Amino acid sequence: MRKSSTKYFGRHKSSTTFENRFILLLSIGFLLFIFLLGRLYYLQVINYKHYNTLSETNRIKYVPTLPKRGMIFDRTGKLLADSDAMYSVDLSLNEVDDLKSTIRAMKSLIGISEKDIADFYSRKNKLKRHDIVTLKNHLTDEEVAKVLSVRHLYDGVDISAKLLRHYVYDNATSHIIGTVGAVDRKDLRTLDKKKYKNAEFIGKTGIEKYYDKILYGSAGYKIIEVNAKGRQVREVDYNKATSGKDIALTIDIELQKYAYEQLKNYNGAVVVLDPRNGEVLALVSSPTFSANSLLWKNKTYNQNFEISSSPLFNRASNGLYSPASTIKPFIGLSALYHRVINPNRMIYAGPYFKLENSERKYRDWKPKGHGYVDLATSIIQSCDVYFYRLADLLGIDRMSQFLENFQFGEVTGIDLPNESAGILPSRKWKDENIGRKWTKGETIITGIGQGYMLVTPLQLAVATSIIANKGKIVLPKINADFSQNISEKLLEKQEFLTSQIPDENWERIQKSMFDVVNQSNGTAYWTTRDKKNMISGKTGTVQVYALSQDDDDRDDKDIPEHLKDHSLFVGYAPTDEPKIVIATIVENVGSGSKYAAPISANIINYYLDKRISE
Known part of the structure; x- marks a missing residue:
């Protein structure tokens, strides 16, 4: 009986312990359930918007797709500019855990410059948190491989392929086609933010800048799903980028190359036009530069640019020079129109000209003078004294008003950016710009x-x-499809020139210009040997420094290179049916007959003999 009672109490005690433990476990489970329910309520209700946004941000990524830039061709269909692949290392701002340490790691890995880093932060500060910013462009194959090998260690780091401009003829076309460059702060203030969103390169000079909106196209985008490491899982949506339009230029690339070769050892410029329609056949400025070099693409400084006579400066459309004796046919035509001379009358032209009641000598380029000359001879031999007399007879008012009809003092309206207007002086111009009266x-x-x-x-x-x-x-x-609107003012000028100046006067000037090249006493006769293409022209010598009143000898002076005369030539051919017009300047070399004239003749003959015939 005692033994049986002991067993009963043992079983009762064990049952009570089990019940206590079960209640405790149930209580803990209930508390955990309440905690989880509360946490779920906190996440799903109270902080729903925050975590939903964060989830979408981590899962969905907006990736801009930049358009392929339009190609550029010459008048014969030869490719001048296209785009090649370029690799970059990019950082997705919302995925990078520690931006500074990530940049340090990339700098150690592939050698990122301080300038690249500064540019990165400059672009980053202008973009949204979720944007992708380029850290370094122009990666080599080795650098691409290095980044890809460690990409899994750094969230938000990726390699992207972009299209970079390539110029087939590089130096020969760098001024006329121009260049593209990285978007800078100045650009960001003026660009269409919608069209150029995320753009890294835009046209900076030449045709590339003037027609940038056409060549650039329209950007697109991709919306992709990424994993926790920022790697793409699938494409959710996309809007395809629209490539830029191609442009066909009026230039003949073979003529362009030939003109470049003729001028490349000098500082100067050559402009070649078709006088029948205004098409630019060639436009060269020298010295030039390599638009394909990493120097331009990376915008790095190079000492050679500072000491090599401004290679980025387009002398053809922006360089300002005195026209020198190339202005004489225009002054002669003005004198005929105003009837201040008899063109056939012989006038003595000595070594200098003096105004009445003045001792100042206005010297001729020929120390002993030209003797007796008429209008034609004065153009053929480029007699200064004769044109001093014409200027005195005409006066500045009539000269300025007449020269205005030839577009002097105004931009031509060519499709290149930042063309210079030059200066056509007058009494009004001097008063407004210098604040002094005009002198005789x-x-x-x-x-x-x-x-x-x-x-x-x-x-x-x-x-x-x-x-x-x-x-x-x-x-x-320059663009074959470009068409300028002819203004009423321009039509009035043309009406004046074609109706008020008789053919006889035009032909007199044209004949004189023909004899400059083709008559034995012409200033360009001996330096333009090939006469078969009937070239007409006029030489000019731009004086960079002035002689003193007691000095009439320039040839024997030992002067620095930068003070030597500029050489000029303007011309056209064939004389009867002009197909080509040229203007050439060669800086600091001497007279127009020695340098600019033979260069111009070579270019004209090359075009008429080899290009038109083909």
Whole structure:
């Protein structure tokens, strides 16, 4: 009985212990359930918006897709500019855990410059948190491999392929086609933010800049799903980028290359036009530069640019020079129009000209003078004294008003950015810009293209085409599809030139220009040997420094290179039916007959003999 009672109490005690433990476990489970329910309520209800946004951000990524830039061709269909692949290392700002340490790691791995890092932060500060920013462009194959090998260690680091501009003929076309470059702060202030969102490269100079909106196209995008490491899982949506439009230029690349070779050892410019329609056949500025070099693409500084005579400067459309004796046919035509001379009357032209009641000598380039000359002879031999007399007879008012009809002092409207207008001086111009009255001495030197008057080689080519066309004005263009709106003012100028100046006067000037090249006493006769293409032209020598009143000898002076005369030539051919007009300047080499004239003749003959015939 005692033994049985002991067993009963043992079983009762064990049952009570089990019940206590079960209750405790149930209580803990219930508390955990309440905690989880509360946490779920906190996440799903109270902080729903925050975590939902965070989840979507981590899962979905917006990736811009940049358009392929339009190609550029010459007039014969030869490719001038296209785009090649370029690899970059990019950082997705919302995925990088520690931006500074990630940049340090990439710098150690592939050698990122301080400038690249500064540019990165500059772009980052202008973009949203979720944007992708390029850390370094132009990765080599070895650098791409290095980044890919460690990419899994750094969230938000990726390699992207982009299209970078490539110029087939590089130096020969760098000024006319221009370049593209990285978007900078100045660009960001003026660009269409919608069209150029995430753009890294835009046109900076030349055709690339003038037609950037056409060449650039329209950007697209991809919406992709990524994993926790930021790697793409699948594509959710996309909007395809629209490639930029191709452009066909009026230039003949073979003529462009030939003109470049003729000029590349000098500082200067050549502009070649078709006078029938204004199409630019070639446009060269020298020295030039390599648009394909990493120097331009990375925007790095190079000492050679500072000491090599401004290779980025386009002398053809922006360089300002005195027209020198190339202005004489225009002054002669003005004198005929105003009837201040008898063109056949012989006038004695000694070594200098003096104004009445003045002791100042305005010297001729020929120390002993030219003797007796008429209008034609004065153009053929480039007699300064004769044109001093014409300038004195005409006066600055009539000269300035007449020269305005040839587009001097105005931009030509060519489809290149930042064209210079030059200076066509007048009483009003001097008063407004210098604040002093005009003098008779300034009128005299304007008659030979010196003094305040400044022109671009492009303006000289356009003005020469007007002589070749007997007053018809054609406006220059480089894009074959470009068409300028002819203003009422321009139509009035053309009406004046074609109706008020008789053919007889045009032909007198044209004949004189023909004899400059083809008559034995012409200033360009001996340096332009091949006469078969009937070239007409006019030489010019731009004085960079002035002689003293007691000195009449320039040739024997030992002067620095930068003070030597500029050599100029303008011309057209064939004389009877002009197909080509040229303006050439060669800086600091000497007279126009020795350098610019033979270079121009070579280019004209090459075009007429080899390009048109093909």
